[in-house]
Amino acid sequence: MKNIYLSKNAKDELKNYLTQAGWLLRLIDGSAFINSPIACHPDLYMCKLGVRDDAPVFHGDPVLLSDTYPGDIIFNGACTGKFFIHNLKYTSRGLLKTAEMSGMIPVNTRQGYTKCNLAVIDENSVITSDAGTAGAMEKAGIQVLLIEKGHILLSGYDYGFIGGCCGRTGSEIIFHGDLSSHPDFERIKSFIESKELNLKYFDTFPLEDIGSIIPEITDDVYDR
Numbered sequence: 174m175k176n177i178y179l180s181k182n183a184k185d186e187l188k189n190y191l192t193q194a195g196w197l198l199r200l201i202d203g204s205a206f207i208n209s210p211i212a213c214h215p216d217l218y219m220c221k222l223g224v225r226d227d228a229p230v231f232h233g234d235p236v237l238l239s240d241t242y243p244g245d246i247i248f249n250g251a252c253t254g255k256f257f258i259h260n261l262k263y264t265s266r267g268l269l270k271t272a273e274m275s276g277m278i279p280v281n282t283r284q285g286y287t288k289c290n291l292a293v294i295d296e297n298s299v300i301t302s303d304a305g306t307a308g309a310m311e312k313a314g315i316q317v318l319l320i321e322k323g324h325i326l327l328s329g330y331d332y333g334f335i336g337g338c339c340g341r342t343g344s345e346i347i348f349h350g351d352l353s354s355h356p357d358f359e360r361i362k363s364f365i366e367s368k369e370l371n372l373k374y375f376d377t378f379p380l381e382d383i384g385s386i387i388p389e390i391t392d393d394v395y396d397r
Contacts, residue, residue, distance in 0.1 A: 174197060174390070175195055175196050175197055175226075175388070175390055176196070176197050176199050176388070176389045176390070177191055177196040177197065177198060177199065177340075177342070177386065177387065177388045177389070178199045178201060178215040178219065178230075178386075178387040178388075178389065179191075179198055179199070179200055179201065179215065179383065179386060179387075180200070180201055180213040180214055180215065180383040180384050181200040181201060181202045181213050182213055182328075182383060183200075183349060183383050184349065184350075184375070184378050184381075186375045186377055186378065187347070187349050187375065187386075190347075190373070190375075191342075191347075191386075194342070196342070196388065200213075201213045201214070201215045201218065201384070203217065203218060203235065205235075206218075206235040206236065206238050207235075207238055207239075207240055207245055208240050209240055209245070209329070210327075210328045210329030210330065211245075211327075211329070211384060213383075213384065214289075214337065214382075214383065214384020214385070215384050215385055215386075215387045216248075216249055216288040216289060216336075216337065216384045216385040216387065217238065217245060217246070217248060217249060217384065218232070218233055218235055218238075218248060219231060219232050219233060219248060219387060220233070220248050220249070220250050220251075220252060220268055220288070221252060221293075221385075221387050221388070221389075222252050222254065222271070222272070222275060222277075223252060223253070223254030223296075224253060224254055224293055224294075224295055224296060224341055225254070226342060226343060226388050226390050227390045228254060229389075230387060230389040231248070231267070231268050231271050233247065233248035233265060233267070233268065234267075237265060242285060243260070243262075243263040243285050246260070246263055246285040246286055246287075247263055247264060247265040247268070248265055248268055249285065249286055249287055249288045249289065250264055250268060250272070250287055250288060251287045251288040251290075251291040251293055251299070251336065252272065252277065252293070253293050253295070253296045253297065253298075253299065253315070254277070254296050255277060255278060255296040255297065256277060256278050256279075256280050256296075256310075256313060256315060257269075257272035257277040257278070257279050257280065258279075258280040258282060258287055258291065258299075258306070258309075258310060258315075259279075259280075259281070259282065259285075259287045260281065260282055260283060260284060260285040260287065261279060261281045262281075263285055278313065280309055280310055280313045280315070281309065282303075282305065282306045282309045282310070283305055283306075283309075284303050284305060284306045286334070287306065287336075288336050288337075288385060289333075289334045289336050289337045289382065289384070289385075290302065290303045290306055290334045290335070290336050290337075291303075291306065291335070291336040292335045292336045292339050292346070293336070293341065294341070294346065294364070294365060294368055294370065295368050295370070297314075297315060297316055298315070298316045298317075298318075298364070298368055299315060299316075299317055299318070300317070300318045300320060300335050300336075300361060300364065301317060301318075301319060301320070301335060301336070302319070302320050302321060302322040302323075302334065302335055304319060307319045318360065318361065318364045320335065320355075320357040320360065320361065321355075321356055321357055324354070324355050324356060324380065325337075325338055325350075325355075325380045325381065325382050326350075326379050326380065326381040326382065327381070327382040333381060333382025334382055336385060337382035337383060337384050337385055338350060338380055338381055338382045338383065339385070339386060340385050340386025340387060340388065341370075341386075341388075342386070342388050344369070344370050344371055345370065345371040345372070345373050346365050346370055346371070346372055346373070347373045347374070347386055348372075348373065348374040348375075348380065349375070349380070349381055349382075349383050349386070350374065350375055350378050350379050350380035350381045351374060351375065351376045351377070351378065351379060351380055352372070352374035352380055353374065353376060354379065354380060355380060
């Protein structure tokens with residue numbers, strides 16, 4: 174079954190696009206576990222363990238989460254399939270063990286909201302606006318496109334992040350909103366296309382962080 178996890182607040186244009194592509198929408202409303210504007214963000218509850226559609230998804234136990242940092246970021250790692258990137262001090266033991274057993278190379282960063290800040294493009298390439306995270310990844314041998322901060326909406330906050338407004342399905346990177354309005358649009362577009370990937374965005378509404386777009390085909394659920 175082709176499941177895809179989205180915030181309940183994702184715009185209809187994105188929902189319709191994914192539905193027409195054969196994905197079954199799994200809308201997240203996590204208000205029972207986190208009392209904050211980002212409670213419905215999928216990347217607080219699960220971690221995609223690679224870039225391919227059939228890469229497994231680690232589903233965290235939401236009762237382990239709390240409203241305040243760092244209790245809300247224990248599952249917010251970013252994974253390329255080759256690298257596992259997070260503030261490893263706070264990663265849940267279950268997620269970290271799963272990443273280690275999968276043979277991924279751990280990359281430690283001070284940024285706890287790692288997936289929020291990171292658009293995973295392929296096994297060796299990412300986009301971020303966080304200079305500290307970029308430095309740690311470049312040191313590990315990951316190709317990084319560092320972009321300007323801001324220019325992405327996030328309800329309840331000054332601005333959102335590049336990782337939280339996008340996701341990859343197949344050979345396409347999909348953005349929730351008008352990516353062409355971002356000052357680094359041409360650089361982002363060129364970076365993605367240089368990896369022989371396609372770009373999809375919606376120019377009918379502003380670019381908005383919704384906690385990532387997370388596909389899952391396998392029925393496997395990893396130990397929490």
